[in-house]
Amino acid sequence: MDELRRGIAALLPKLRRVAWALTQHEADSLDLFQAAVEKALSHEAGAPGSDRLGYWMLRIMKNLWIDEMRKRRRWQRIVTPLPDDNDPSDEGDAVTASERRVELARVRQVLETMPEDHRLPIQLVVMGDLSYGEAAEFLDISVSAFASRLARARSGLLQTLKAQEAS
Numbered sequence: 001m002d003e004l005r006r007g008i009a010a011l012l013p014k015l016r017r018v019a020w021a022l023t024q025h026e027a028d029s030l031d032l033f034q035a036a037v038e039k040a041l042s043h044e045a046g047a048p049g050s051d052r053l054g055y056w057m058l059r060i061m062k063n064l065w066i067d068e069m070r071k072r073r074r075w076q077r078i079v080t081p082l083p084d085d086n087d088p089s090d091e092g093d094a095v096t097a098s099e100r101r102v103e104l105a106r107v108r109q110v111l112e113t114m115p116e117d118h119r120l121p122i123q124l125v126v127m128g129d130l131s132y133g134e135a136a137e138f139l140d141i142s143v144s145a146f147a148s149r150l151a152r153a154r155s156g157l158l159q160t161l162k163a164q165e166a167s
Contacts, residue, residue, distance in 0.1 A: 004044055007053045008037060014129065015057060021128030022065045036061040058138045110160045118153035121146060
């Protein structure tokens with residue numbers, strides 16, 4: 001049990017980033033993060049060795065989030081993420097910080113309209129800070145399929161943003 005706890009403790013920062021990438025909402029990400037850790041600790045017997053612990057934890061988190069989304073759809077409850085006014089990247093001159101917040105909100109808005117199979121790869125790599133291999137394992141696809149999906153998603157995101165600028 002101590003080895004499992006140490007392994008999970010080492011993964012906590014990555015798990016928090018992935019939870020945020022999946023949920024895009026602070027309260028939901030904390031709930032998901034805590035539920036995943038709790039489930040992992042309560043299922044100690046099913047825990048893999050330390051070399052696969054990260055993938056196991058990501059799989060638990062993914063399944064918990066899928067269950068939550070299904071439950072929300074059943075109850076027709078929608079959570080709308082709000083822009084984070086405490087973004088640490090907003091240092092410096094107020095006009096520049098304001099422009100960055102507007103641009104970030106625009107990117108988030110476009111991301112929300114993208115199909116999940118395009119949105120999720122971007123969120124996992126950019127916001128969740130997962131490697132291509134980790135993200136591919138998380139989505140249960142090959143690394144090459146993930147890379148292709150991510151390239152299409154980035155291309156679609158850029159095209160949509162450029163089209164918005166042009167209009």
